[in-house]
Amino acid sequence: MPKYDDIATVLRQRIIKEKYPPGSLLPNQTDLVSEFQVSRMTIKKALDILASEGLISSQRGAGTRVLNHFWSKDSSPVDEYQGLSAQMAKENRDLRSQVISFEVCFPSEALQKYLTITATQPVYKIIRLRILEGQPYIIEHTYMPVDLVSGLTEEILKNSIYTYLREELGFQIAGAFRSIQADKSDELDQKYLHCKLDDPVLEVEQVVYLQSGRPFEYSRSRNRYDVRSYSVLDVKN
Amino acid sequence: MPKYDDIATVLRQRIIKEKYPPGSLLPNQTDLVSEFQVSRMTIKKALDILASEGLISSQRGAGTRVLNHFWSKDSSPVDEYQGLSAQMAKENRDLRSQVISFEVCFPSEALQKYLTITATQPVYKIIRLRILEGQPYIIEHTYMPVDLVSGLTEEILKNSIYTYLREELGFQIAGAFRSIQADKSDELDQKYLHCKLDDPVLEVEQVVYLQSGRPFEYSRSRNRYDVRSYSVLDVKN
DNA sequence: CAGTGGTCTAGACCACCAG
DNA sequence: TGGTGGTCTAGACCACTGG
Secondary structure (H helix, E strand, O other): HHHHHHHHHHHHHHOOOOOOOOOEOOOOHHHHHHHHHOOOOHHHHHHHHHHHOOOEEEEOOEEEOOOOOOOOOOOOEEOOOOOOHHHHHHOOEEEEEEEEEEEEEOOOOHHHHHHOOOOOOOEEEEEEEEEEEOEEEEEEEEEEEEOOOOOOOOOHOOOHHHHHHHHHHOOOOEEEEEEEEEEEEOOOHHHOOOOOOOOEEEEEEEEEOOOOOOOEEEEEEEEEEEOOOOEEEEEEO | HHHHHHHHHHHHHHHHOOOOOOOOOOOOOHHHHHHHHHOOHHHHHHHHHHHOOOEEEEEOOOOOEOOOOOOOOEEEEEEOOHHHHHHHHHOOOEEEEEEEEEEEOOOOOOHHHHHHOOOOOEEEEEEEEEOOOOOEEEEEEEEEEEOOOOOHHHHHOOOOOHHHHHHHHHOOOOEEHHHHHEEEHHHHHHHHHHOOOEEEEEEEEEEEEEEEOEEEEEEEEEEEEOOEEEEEEEEEE
């Protein structure tokens, strides 16, 4: 673990414990250099991490201040996605998956564009209902190219696709591009999420990329509107 | 402008023009050092920028690869918010604002928590309809502490609050915390956004912070579900 | 194993903000 | 004007990947 991560962790704790209270100035970078016995660039990197977490904000000439936050805990960060299973496991919550359908087909034109494949490269088409602590939670429509993601079984779908991809296939994920919108509920939503006819759904569309640069998943997650919201931190510079 | 920004701009252009095609390796960092005649740390910073934009992905031992994306342009990045006026002005789109109500009141308990103020500190309570190219677009419910944001007038509300805050009051914005959810439309939405009874809305809640660490705005933007979606780029490391 | 990217240093200069 | 953070260098060592 890099030094700047350790230093960021120490400083983060001080901010949380209000040793550096909201609105106050942090010690200047030269003082932090003396305290941690590292070079100033390393201190700067640690501060950059905290700034990207929205904890502090630095200004030339002035100093580095602790920001003063409220943040809601029941919102899921939209940019910390390692698969829903991993996210819920981290919070020790019981997540089950029910496979609604599991097929193979040729991709539509839109899907060809998303996954950068041709019309004749087959894709898995998976629909799963995710059940959180006994309550219907999300319907996921997932598409993956068969040549890339081989050997999927119902058994894997019932557990975690992402665990399989990481641990069995050695996938390394570079990131994802997501789009969030509201929609009217469709028949599937009503049947499985127990939405009422006029209930809206919150839909998250995503394309996920490997470190090789290849997209390997396109999915649409349809969330009950009353149980889930997404949060984003927007930090300048 | 820092050197790393210039270098990032040059490399970004090469990626866009496919001098470095999707999936290919970039020249290694030592080669880039020779080409640009800067130190390796500077090259690294330039590459970090491109990585944070989702254009490339680096791996120890292997190299730095160009990612292969498609991304939709009709989605608004959720983390590039300088106020709606500024955003639309940049795209040369005609945005008007109709003031639905403009009052002063004491804050609710929730609002006290969001804005870190007491029950007796008055706040502006503003409801505006934003009209894009003649079409009703968003209803914004905005709350700001009167002691911090002084001198608001209807005239300012009809144009851009953010321009006023930046240019007249000298506000420097550190960032914002947002939460996105779907909701059923209420009477105001139906009346002003011309939603049908069973149309959903996409709601973005946000608290915006100054560089001093103080929150100065809490707002809820209610968007017609069929005209707007938000996009997020999620990059690992 | 050679080659890659990640980290780190000890300085230096500069731009900016405050009093 | 003194103190702050932002940038930049020219090296160095290390961890990891791939053949």
